[in-house]
Amino acid sequence: MCGIIGYCGPKPAAAVILEGLKRLEYRGYDSAGLCIYSDGRFHIIKRTGKIRDLRNSVPPLLKGDFGIGHTRWATHGEVNNVNAHPHTDCDDRIAVVHNGIIENYVSLKEKLKSEGHVFQTETDSEVIPHLIEKYYSGDLEEAVKEALALLKGTYGIVCMHIDHPGKLVGARNGSPLVVGIGNGESFLASDVTAIISHTKQVVYLEDGEVANIDADDFRTTDLRDQVIEKKVELVSWELEEIEKDGFVHFMEKEIFEQPESVKRAMGGRIEPDLATAHLGGLNMSNKDLLNIERVRIVAAGTSFYAGMVGAYLLESIARIPCTVEISSELRYRNPVVERNTLHFAVSQSGETADTLYAMRELQRKGATVLGICNVVGSTIARESDGGVYIHSGPEIAVASTKAFTSQVTVFYLFSLLLSRMRHMSYEEGVDFIQNLQSVPVKIEQILMNNQAIRNMAVKYSHFKDFLFLGRGINYPVAMEGALKLKEISYIHAEGYSAAEMKHGPIALINEETPCLFLVPDDGLKEKIISNMREVKSRKGKIIAVAVEGDSEITEISDDVIEVPRMKECFYPLVMVVPLQLFAYHCAVELGRDVDQPRNLAKSVTVE
Ligand code: F6R
Numbered sequence: 001m002c003g004i005i006g007y008c009g010p011k012p013a014a015a016v017i018l019e020g021l022k023r024l025e026y027r028g029y030d031s032a033g034l035c036i037y038s039d040g041r042f043h044i045i046k047r048t049g050k051i052r053d054l055r056n057s058v059p060p061l062l063k064g065d066f067g068i069g070h071t072r073w074a075t076h077g078e079v080n081n082v083n084a085h086p087h088t089d090c091d092d093r094i095a096v097v098h099n100g101i102i103e104n105y106v107s108l109k110e111k112l113k114s115e116g117h118v119f120q121t122e123t124d125s126e127v128i129p130h131l132i133e134k135y136y137s138g139d140l141e142e143a144v145k146e147a148l149a150l151l152k153g154t155y156g157i158v159c160m161h162i163d164h165p166g167k168l169v170g171a172r173n174g175s176p177l178v179v180g181i182g183n184g185e186s187f188l189a190s191d192v193t194a195i196i197s198h199t200k201q202v203v204y205l206e207d208g209e210v211a212n213i214d215a216d217d218f219r220t221t222d223l224r225d226q227v228i229e230k231k232v233e234l235v236s237w238e239l240e241e242i243e244k245d246g247f248v249h250f251m252e253k254e255i256f257e258q259p260e261s262v263k264r265a266m267g268g269r270i271e272p273d274l275a276t277a278h279l280g281g282l283n284m285s286n287k288d289l290l291n292i293e294r295v296r297i298v299a300a301g302t303s304f305y306a307g308m309v310g311a312y313l314l315e316s317i318a319r320i321p322c323t324v325e326i327s328s329e330l331r332y333r334n335p336v337v338e339r340n341t342l343h344f345a346v347s348q349s350g351e352t353a354d355t356l357y358a359m360r361e362l363q364r365k366g367a368t369v370l371g372i373c374n375v376v377g378s379t380i381a382r383e384s385d386g387g388v389y390i391h392s393g394p395e396i397a398v399a400s401t402k403a404f405t406s407q408v409t410v411f412y413l414f415s416l417l418l419s420r421m422r423h424m425s426y427e428e429g430v431d432f433i434q435n436l437q438s439v440p441v442k443i444e445q446i447l448m449n450n451q452a453i454r455n456m457a458v459k460y461s462h463f464k465d466f467l468f469l470g471r472g473i474n475y476p477v478a479m480e481g482a483l484k485l486k487e488i489s490y491i492h493a494e495g496y497s498a499a500e501m502k503h504g505p506i507a508l509i510n511e512e513t514p515c516l517f518l519v520p521d522d523g524l525k526e527k528i529i530s531n532m533r534e535v536k537s538r539k540g541k542i543i544a545v546a547v548e549g550d551s552e553i554t555e556i557s558d559d560v561i562e563v564p565r566m567k568e569c570f571y572p573l574v575m576v577v578p579l580q581l582f583a584y585h586c587a588v589e590l591g592r593d594v595d596q597p598r599n600l601a602k603s604v605t606v607e
Pocket of ligand 1: 300301302304347349352400401483484602604
């Protein structure tokens with residue numbers, strides 16, 4: 001989703017901003033722009049397409065030591081150069097970049113127009129510079145605050161005024177914004193990725209806060225001008241983590257990082273002597289944990305599927321009733337919050353608006369909500385009542401891969417913790433831990449089949465429709481596999497319970513609709529084999545992800561991807577990996593933009 005960077009300092013602002021925008025590309029965007037102050041005037045350049053198109057349009061000699069830049073993911077108004085940010089006031093003396101949605105922009109725009117303001121764009125964002133213009137009488141920060149007080153909706157903004165060289169004003173309400181503090185230079189950005197090559201010292205703004213920066217200093221206040229003292233925090237990851245490191249795509253790199261990222265999700269959280277898990281950030285005593293009678297998980301997309309695996313684990317291993325819900329639905333259906341129910345908000349980015357608002361709604365009703373997030377300092381991580389970081393490192397590809405396996409790993413740990421407080425014996429706990437700790441090596445074994453999976457993807461990538469079928473704890477994995485395929489290759493794919501196929505989707509089966517079955521050697525294997533035969537007798541093609549050496553499955557299937565044998569409940573962590581690789585190679589084969597698929601954004605900060 002949209003990205004922001006602002007810079008004040010001695011370096012050439014255009015270069016810093018273009019580099020920051022390049023690093024924000026992963027969020028998803030369709031146009032980009034920047035405004036640089038140089039020789040007493042604003043230079044505004046905006047382009048649809050990629051950052052390289054914008055870079056090619058920026059005069060190489062453009063100097064300037066402060067400016068703002070933006071990647072736009074269109075919501076209001078079509079994708080074109082005019083609608084790209086920054087937007088300006090009537091006289092081009094104020095420039096603003098905005099993330100989020102201004103819900104009352106129509107009425108504000110009408111009023112401003114009736115007062116003589118002339119608008120250039122179809123965007124909701126353009127009302128902001130005009131409102132600032134209206135209230136400006138020499139003090140930019142004051143005018144910004146007056147303007148913001150009139151906005152309904154969400155924003156992360158940064159603005160600059162031609163009469164205030166070297167100063168930027170930023171503010172947030174529902175859309176993240178951080179201040180970066182460098183050596184004689186300062187930044188404002190929508191996420192730290194944009195500025196990490198310059199500084200690791202950051203201040204995370206909260207909703208309702210305004211930051212005023214120049215090269216040497218920053219000041220934070222609320223909208224009523226009360227000064228707010230902020231803590232400077234240190235970003236814990238390294239620049240190398242957001243580089244491709246020899247891989248062609250970030251997605252490929254992130255798939256291959258999983259043996260390590262799963263290990264990191266477990267790191268320091270297993271207590272071998274007690275055969276249990278220790279999750280420090282929960283902010284819950286053993287007594288609190290023992291009082292949990294139910295769990296509810298809210299999330300979106302891939303995190304929702306990770307939550308589904310989590311729900312299955314919590315019920316089957318910890319014997320605690322658990323439901324999982326799409327966050328956007330939960331928020332608007334006036335959910336009942338029951339006593340002794342623990343809630344989880346699962347989100348890689350920690351910024352997904354649907355999940356954030358669902359969490360706030362639950363908290364408003366008195367629920368305790370724990371976050372399972374990747375991005376440290378993200379809004380969900382900060383506003384939750386406690387939680388667990390998955391420590392995957394930055395996930396740059398839009399399609400989520402390593403976050404899924406790490407989120408699921410955290411649910412294994414949480415299930416172990418709760419089970420060991422209840423019915424699970426020490427010996428069972430030891431066995432559970434051994435199985436969990438064997439997962440990274442098993443993922444490595446699957447990654448060694450990369451070439452075979454690639455060959456299979458080449459063979460199947462011309463098909464237009466796929467069914468992904470699984471059962472039990474692997475049913476959400478089938479849905480996750482289908483989501484991966486559709487989002488990056490644009491091949492239509494549906495994930496279903498294999499048993500549910502006969503209730504409808506079987507009508508789709510013919511030689512043009514391959515079915516990808518997940519077939520572990522668990523209690524449901526024979527049932528799945530019956531479903532496979534049903535497909536076979538209708539001339540459907542079958543790809544199976546099955547346990548190594550399973551000749552029965554090889555005999556029914558057209559193609560088999562083998563995974564190592566595991567204890568039943570651990571299959572999701574390995575079964576998902578070939579599905580990620582299959583989707584990845586299909587997308588590459590079809591020449592898709594793997595890391596930034598069309599229409600998608602990494603961090604979905606609008607509803
Ligand atoms: C799929 C994908 C999305 C996200 C969803 C939630 O590959 O990336 O479906 O999983 O937008 O995002 P987070 O986990 O950041 O809340």
